[in-house]
Amino acid sequence: MSSTADRADARHRRQLTVAVRDALRELNIQLSLLNRRFGSRVELRDIDWTCLDLIDRHGPMTPTALARQAGLHPATLTGILDRLQKGGWIVRERDPESSDRRAVTLHAVRERNTELFQLFAGMNSRMDALCEHYSAAELEVIADFLRRTGAAGQESAEELTDANTS
Structure with missing residues (x-):
């Protein structure tokens, strides 16, 4: 039975x-x-927005670190960084400590974040309202699930990258 x-x-x-x-x-x-x-x-392409968000969340960083996190070839990244800099979203600062005069660090222009927050205000309000319906313990489980889902996605993307380089 x-x-x-x-x-x-x-x-x-x-x-x-x-x-x-x-x-x-x-x-x-x-x-x-x-x-x-x-x-x-x-006026940001999907990949531009992804790179800007990575710099905003995890920066300042080098272009090499960004390319690795975004899963992009460094040559592809150059055009993205050019567009982001031209749009006033990032600055490239020379690293005075580096012996390589080409070495730069990428910084998000934080003053532009207000623009981003305004565009996402509707989604943020809806998420706040949604989360009000869950207890603190439930929110901890949801946050844990989403972090683990993100990690699974990252691992899967890395597997696909590794398969292409083999």
Whole structure:
């Protein structure tokens, strides 16, 4: 009798896992649409926005570090950085300590963040309202799940990169 219950529990768990994966796929689609529409408002391509967000969140950093985090070839990154600098989103500062005169550090122009925050105000308000419906313990579980999902995505992207270089 317990084997029937075990099979039912296993089937239900598989269904829930599929539902989570489907929800993540839908979330990916909706966030991609949001980012594309956001990017068109501030004249940033998707990859430009990704690089700006990485610099903003984890910078200042070198172009090499950014290329690694964004999974981009350094030559591809040059055009992206040129567009970001021309748009006033980043500055490239020479590293006075480096023996390589070409060495630079990338800095986000923090004064421009107000513009970004205004565009994301609707999403941020909706997220705040959504989170109000969860307890602190539930929010900890959700945050943990999302961090682990991000790590799984990063590992999967690295696998695909490694497969291309093999």
